[in-house]
Amino acid sequence: MPGTAQNIEDTLRSVRDDLNAALGRIDPAVFDFRRFPFSFMGKAARARFTILAGDALLLGRDRSARLASAAELTHTASLLHDDCIDRALYRRGLPTLNEKLGVNTAILVGDLIVSLALDFAASASQDLVQELVLAIRHMTEGALLEENAKGRKISAAEADRIVELKTGALFRWCALAACRLAGRPELLETCGRIGKDAGTAFQMIDDVLDFEGDAGACGKETLKDIKEGKFTLPLILALNDAAAGPKAEKLLSRMKTGPEADLSAAVELAGLVSSGGFSAQARRKASEKIKELFPLIDRLPGTEGAAALKTFLLTLGERTA
Structure with missing residues (x-):
């Protein structure tokens, strides 16, 4: 039987x-988790x-938990690969696998987890x-589009496509898989x-937190996207603004031509995006996207579960970490 919001932690x-x-069953000669x-x-x-x-x-x-396990393992594999691409040193307060054992091992462990x-x-x-x-194919396509766009100003539509593929694809699979197991084919599109x-929307908020989040609370480095040349929605909104755009362009130019160790331009750009209200504007767009889903969620047969799902999605839109 379905559970309640109160026992989801169990x-x-x-x-x-x-x-x-599952990770502990991996042959230690292959990888000792x-x-x-x-x-x-x-x-x-x-x-x-x-x-x-x-x-x-x-x-x-019991059935949705199997799907949740598959989703979290898929996400974990993508993070291991992301950390290799980004040469990240820490993830959620722990040294990354690529930092401890090297890129080759981290990539292969990610493949194994898939x-x-x-x-x-x-x-x-x-x-x-x-x-x-x-879904994994779409996630990879989104990551490749993002990699291809590094250092290049892209449109909001291009950024949306990257986010839909990179993050939306796995969430989509989660909902579709639950729908199939529940035997409700008429609700697949919904x-x-x-x-x-x-x-x-979840990824849009993640992109906002790169500008205004706390590294310890977020579990990852802030200003990471800016320093890697990724144009996410908050930055795109700033660049498209008549008043803030020219200053943002100058700061980006400084980041490209200045010494790599000098983070002052990145910090100043993040301040411009945040103080100019562009991160807040991106957050509002994410919240609007979530609220637009409520009539669709109301079509689902489990009234209590639908209410809990809406509450959870609202917390995603409001999160600060």
Whole structure:
């Protein structure tokens, strides 16, 4: 039977235990997870979303937990790969795997974890595997589009496409998979939209936090996107503003031509984006996207689960870490 919002933490503990067990079963000669642990689940946003979407579809928690495990493993693999691309030293307060063991090992462990994610999806239903493969493909396409756009001013529409692929694709799979297991094919299109837009809004807030978040609370370095030449929505809004745009352009030029160690231009640009209200504007857009999903969520059969899902999505739009 579906659970309630009050006992979701119990289900999340079960998911975490399942993931620890799966990682612990890896042959230590291949990779010793107990010797070289790394952080996973973090805020568990994908797991929470999956479980609450399952509740709204009247899907039993034992089944939605399998989907949540697959989603979190897929996300973990993507983070391991991201850390290699970004040469990140820390993730959620712990040294990254690429910092401890090198890029080659981190990439290969990420690949291995993808296979575990597919195993979890198959254990829920073999039919879900191909859709997860497609979601992973879209995530990779989004990451490649983002990589190709580094250092280049892009439009808000281009940024939206990157976010929809990079983050929206996995949330979309979570909702679609829950819908399929719940036996509600008439709601597939609705659930796909809910998942895609929820994931997109989540990433939009993540991009805001790069400008205004606290590194310790966020679990990752702030100003990271700016320093890597990524044009996310808050920066695009600033660049498109008649008053702030020219100053933002000058600061970007300073970042490109100045010494790499000089972060003053990045800090000044972040201040411009934040004080000019552009990060707040991006946050409002994310919140609007979430609220536009409420009529769709109201179509789902589980009234209590639907209400809990809406509450959770609102917290995503308001989060500061």
